[in-house]
Amino acid sequence: MTETANTANTANEATVTANETANETANETANETVKARRTEKAVQAENAVQAEGPVREAKTGKRNRRLADALPVVLAPLAACAVALGGLTTWVGTGHAGTPARIDVVPGRVYLPYGDGRETAAFFDIANSGGSGDRLTGATSPSALGEVTLTRHRVTGAGGAYRDEVASTAVPAGGELSMSPHGVSLTLLPKERLRPGDIVPFTLRFEHGGPIRTVAVVVRPTSSF
Structure with missing residues (x-):
C-alpha cells in the first residue's frame, strides 16, 4: 500500500x-x-x-x-x-495739380468764302498747360457782322453734314483743343470781302481764363496752312 x-x-x-x-x-x-x-x-x-x-x-x-x-x-x-x-x-x-487753367492760343486761319457766299469759318489751336480744365465759350471779331458763333460739325444719318451751334467746348487740363472743319470751329460773316493773306483779329472768351486776343490769316480752303 x-x-x-x-x-x-x-x-x-x-x-x-x-x-x-x-x-x-x-x-x-x-x-x-x-x-x-x-x-x-x-x-x-x-x-x-x-x-x-x-x-x-x-x-x-x-x-x-x-x-x-x-x-x-x-x-x-x-x-x-x-x-x-x-x-x-x-x-x-x-506743381500742376490744382493750379488754374493756363491757356495759350496759336494764331489761326480763316477760310476764304467760296463763290458768292459770305459766311465762313475760323480755326485755332488752343493749349492748356494748367492743372485745371477750362471751356471756350465764344469769340468776337471787329471784322465780323454780328456775333461769331461757336459751332460743331455734324453728320446726318443720310450722310449729309451741317454745323450746329454749341454753347461751349472743353479745353482739358494739360491738353489742347484743335479746331478743324470736321470738328469745332468759329463761324462768322465778314463785314468786307476777304482776300488771301488778310489778317482778321479775334478775341476768344474762356470760362475761367478770361478773354484772349489773337489773329487769323485768310487762306483758301485747300491751303495746308
Missing part, C-alpha cells in the same frame, strides 16, 4: 509539474504574441508617420502653389494703385 501511495504521489507531482510547465509555456507564448502585436503596431505607426511626410509635403507644396497663384491677383491692384499714386505724386510735385 505504501508503495502504491508513493507511486500515486509521484504521478500527481509529475502532473502538477507538467501543468505548471504547460502554463509557463502558454504564458510565454501569449507574452510573445502580445509583444509581436505591439511590435507590429509600432512598425505600422512608424510607417504611417513616414508615409505622412510626403503627403504633408505635397499638401504644403499645393498650398504654396495656391499662394503663388493668388499673389499676382492681389499684387496687381496694389501695383496699379502704386503707379497711380506715383503719377499723382509726380503731378503734384511738378
